[in-house]
Amino acid sequence: MDGWAKLQNSFGNLNIGQAGTKFAKGFNSSVQATRERLGQVPPEEITELPQEYKDLEARVDALRDAHLAMLKITKVYESESYDYPTQIQESIAELSTTIGTGIQNFAATNFKGTNLPTPPPSASAAHQHKTLPHALGRAATTAASAIQTTNAAIGNTAEDKFAKGLTEYASALNTVANARVDQDAAIQSNFLKPWQTTLNANINVAMKARHAVKTSRLELDSIKQSFKAAASNPRRQEHLRLEVENAEDDLVQKTEVAITRMKTVLESPEPIKNLNELIKAQLVFFASAAEALTTAQGEIEELSVAAEGEYRKSRDH
Structure with a gap:
């Protein structure tokens, strides 16, 4: 207990400016909180x-x-x-459909004027709650x-x-x-x-x-x-x-x-x-x-x- 007090007192004796004073206060408060938590401070001194x-x-x-x-x-x-509860399975199925629709629409837009077959664009599926x-x-x-x-x-x-x-x-x-x-x-x-x-x-x-x-x-x-x-x-x-x-x-x-x-x-x-x-x-x-x-x-x-x-x-x- 004397060791804690000496440590706190030594910080107080240092001339370390405003920032140092703030640090010293914070340190001393932490020491005080630790001592209280460990039961080293009598209740009447709190x-x-x-x-x-x-x-x-x-x-x-x-x-x-x-x-x-x-x-x-x-x-x-x-x-x-x-x-x-079955929302996950439907979401996976809808994700596959969305990806497929996206690929199909991409092909319909970008394959025009080429010799590649152009699929018709596909409408996105309606949102389902x-x-x-x-x-x-x-x-x-x-x-x-x-x-x-x-x-x-x-x-x-x-x-x-x-x-x-x-x-x-x-x-x-x-x-x-x-x-x-x-x-x-x-x-x-x-x-x-x-x-x-x-x-x-x-x-x-x-x-x-x-x-x-x-x-x-x-x-x-x-x-x-x-x-x-x-x-x-x-x-x-x-x-x-x-x-x-x-x-x-x-x-x-x-x-x-x-x-x-x-x-x-x-x-x-x-x-x-x-x-x-x-x-x-x-x-x-x-x-x-x-x-x-x-x-x-x-x-x-x-x-x-x-x-x-x-x-x-x-x-x-």
Whole structure:
């Protein structure tokens, strides 16, 4: 312990100019922090911060943790394919198609006027959304088309209730899919963006103010340790006494600033407003989905009852 104090005191005795003084303060603060971490500084020699400050620290930490916990999950809304597990396979297939289309168009443009065969230019495939509702809608449309095409090929003109049901389902899923895209856009704009602003700007400002308090407190206690170690040098101790007073004033000022900034963050209505926007976007989506699916389910249930009636009737003969 005496070794640490002598080391701190030796830096204080050096005449190394303004830059050196800043370095010495930083070094002494690091030594102070290390000694505290190792339990080499008695608790009574560590400057106590106001209880109000410590309470605000705990509340800001809780607010920051809450933002991080929500952000960890809600960031999925930044990626359209979060509910679509087969997106990777489709992307690979689409990439192959895109490359093939690019080569074909290049040949069509650059082989003109040569003896080489010129393929016709190919239009790029339409963009397909990578969401589960979109995928289900496309699957239902493909399934209905396959049945209708087969019926037409064999001359079956009777209404196919299953194909009609698939078409109703595809139509409903198209509505759900569009609502999903709108929901994600609303969440990105009205929740994720301001939520991350609160986290990365507002809360971060308070955290920086707290860091300044910690640094100031360590500097103060480091100077106090040097003052204590200079007991046999009255002139040095008098100089350090003035440094202690200045450091105390600095700590008070930085603590007041940090308290103000932490209160500003904690009193802000933004987090609850952002949460409300998240729920509003989800509510609109689920309401639209429920309405579309309820209508489709009613139509399909009628088809189901009719199909079952026809089936039972055919078995009675």
